[in-house]
Amino acid sequence: MEDNIKVILADDHQLVRQGIRALLEELGFIESVAEASDGRQVLQLLRNGLKAQVVLLDVEMPGMGGIETLEHLSRDFFGVRAIMLTMLNDRAVIQRAVDKGAKGYIFKNASLAELSDAISKVVAGGTYFASDVALALLQPSSDAGKLLSQLSEREVEILKLIAEGFSSAEIGKKLFISPRTVDTHRNNLIQKLQANGIAGLVRFAVLNKLV
Amino acid sequence: MEDNIKVILADDHQLVRQGIRALLEELGFIESVAEASDGRQVLQLLRNGLKAQVVLLDVEMPGMGGIETLEHLSRDFFGVRAIMLTMLNDRAVIQRAVDKGAKGYIFKNASLAELSDAISKVVAGGTYFASDVALALLQPSSDAGKLLSQLSEREVEILKLIAEGFSSAEIGKKLFISPRTVDTHRNNLIQKLQANGIAGLVRFAVLNKLV
DNA sequence: AAAATTCTCCGGAATTTCTCCTATTTTGTT
DNA sequence: AACAAAATAGGAGAAATTCCGGAGAATTTT
Structure with missing residues (x-):
């Protein structure tokens, strides 16, 4: 459909991608238009003219990781918003991600509701951070x-x-x-x-x- | 009912208290057992034997504010969990609140769903922080x-x-x-x-x- | 109980660094 | 051109740090 939210899913584990894709499709208003196993592929897809409002980015990927991908995204594809979807709750990583332009940060154990929430908020121009992000930031490393x-x-x-x-x-x-x-x-x-x-x-x- | 979650609401504005109370009651499983207009009253209520699992605390209150109240709570009423419910998104305030034992931090513009979520998580022994908390922590004060x-x-x-x-x-x-x-x-x-x-x-x- | 380790304590001398006060040059603004 | 703000700098005394060293007390291990 036309007014669906189009997302690109970047994660180096195929099973994770497929699982999340299936979940997203369930929601009805989100369309997973492409998958990538590293940052380079994401950029390639976008350069080829693929339209997407949101990229779900894992941090740890072989080749180009999520943080590095963020830099390129914010430089070359400003309109595309990135949400980090990862297992890492390291403070430095979170900080770097946000500094580099990530609009959201959630964890892989998030519920579908939370993921949906995050995407909606971010597409609407806002930001979304999982509750645990604050916790990670508040507690001494x-x-x-x-x-x-x-x-x-x-x-x-x-x-x-x-x-x-x-x-x-x-x-x-x-x-x-x-x-x-x-x-x-x-x-x-x-x-x-x-x-x-x-x-x-x-x-x-x-x-x-x-x- | 017996297994309802019992909360105390502390805010110095009566209208706010009443509004939130009405919202909480709508949920069905939360019971607003008392209201207080400052921290001292909260402590008084608890000393008088009032049972409650959760205290919703505003930060800015005349007399004993939310942060100071937290200290007393964690010392004298360890089992009672506190959630800050305020408009302040100052980093220092958030940090202090959590250091003093707050289990959650949400803003007054939160949705009922979010408030409900926060209370549920906290009662279950977890924590809950609004998305904007992370944002406040990540951005330079x-x-x-x-x-x-x-x-x-x-x-x-x-x-x-x-x-x-x-x-x-x-x-x-x-x-x-x-x-x-x-x-x-x-x-x-x-x-x-x-x-x-x-x-x-x-x-x-x-x-x-x-x- | 003896041994080993860690914690706490201290001094002198050489070196480095800070503090203050003042003053000139450069840059930017109206 | 006049003025304000920022950047530059010197000298000298005071203050702080560093680098050697050693040694008793408390704790833990053996």
């Missing part, structure tokens, strides 16, 4: 958490103060220890966190909401 | 954006390098300018951003995703 747990209490205490901008001397006064001790802790922190320098420590502290 | 726009290109450039841990000397070398010039820029940055010291600059840069 796990690997940073590991690093944090390797620090002693004293180190965490000092890390906080460093991130608040206090010098060794000032921290020493606060904690009734020698500034040299603070230095040692600071250096140990830099070691443990593989931070390069004090700025790295502050960055870590901020990212982990210690301050 | 507006007031920080204002500050950022007050900086010259050069200043932003130098801010980034500072946040990456380079000293004035190193930055000077990179940019082919005198370290003193970098000093000046740095000091101007501290002034403009009202950051206290270099750590403050790094913090700003990190929070605004310059690095």
